[in-house]
Amino acid sequence: MPVPNSISENAIFIADSHFNEKRAQLLTFLKKLKSKEIETEQLFLMGDMFDFISGESKYFIKRNSKVISLLNEISLNIEIIYLEGNHDYNLKELFPNIKIYKRENQPIFMTYQNQSVALSHGDIFVNDIFYDIYCKFIRNRFFLLFMNAIDFKNFISKKIYYGLLKKNICRKMNNFQEIVSKRVKHYNTNIIIEGHFHQGKEYILDKKRYKNIQSLNCSNEYVILCNNEFIGKSL
Ligand SMILES: [Mn+2]
Known part of the structure; x- marks a missing residue:
């Protein structure tokens, strides 16, 4: 079993799979984990694993039920x-x-x-009060329950679902190092691990080591931490 509050050797990180019917890698990965074709005692899901889901959204829970139950099954044996x-x-x-x-x-x-290691999805420290308010608002339970209640024949959910399906999420950011150099200022740990940006790059900036976990969807890779190295493995 993993030591509390510590990252295990051979821990696996996956980020930004944005799972939906066209981006099925998360399901493939979880099946391999269940069958022990891929092995670890500790799994980090870095966020945006689903293209959309919230605890209130019945339509999306139903659409993603296979992945949800597989994750719950695996969570009985793996941290x-x-x-x-x-x-x-x-x-x-x-x-x-x-x-x-x-x-x-x-x-x-x-x-x-x-x-010392800090981990986050990567949409914190944006220095944008409106983004912070927006984040609070779209996560508000009563707002989400209300949206669910007026979602006749899943009209709103389907609009969101098919809208997201068309989005291109794999773009190279030419200024990514510049973005990271600003982000590391908010952290004071030896290592910083984030997802969100879909770039998969690693830097040492300001004496801190920054690893952006690649998007499972864009790179088809998950990441293993082994001998102090982040190693991308093809699914
Ligand atoms: Mn994100």
Whole structure:
């Protein structure tokens, strides 16, 4: 079993799978984990695992039920840490055995080989009060329950679902290092691990090591932490 609050050797990180009917890698990955073709004792879900889901949205819970039950089954044997993203939130009641962390409780802090590590999905520290208000609003339980109540014949949900399906989420950011150099200023740990940006790059900036976990959807890779190295593995 993993040592409390520490990242295990051979821990696996996956980020931004944006699971939907066209982006099925998360399901493939979980099946391989269940069959032990892929093995680990600790799994980090870095957020935006689903293209959209919230604990209130019945339509999306139903659409994603296979992945939800597989995750719950696996969480009985493997420690799973789930950092909520901007596409997946209010998840606690869906995953009773998974350690769920909301945006407002990120970053979380852990240790790995005597190094301090901060982990977050990556949409914190944006220095935009409107984004913070927007985040609070779209995660509001009463708002979501209300939207669910007026979602006749899933009209709103389907609009969201098919809208997201068409989106291109894999773009190279030419200024990513510049963005990271600003982000690391908000952290004071040895290592910083984030998802959200879909870039998969690693930097040492300001004496801190920053790893962006690649999008499982864009790269078809999950990441293993082994001998102090982040290694991308093809699914
Ligand atoms: Mn995101």
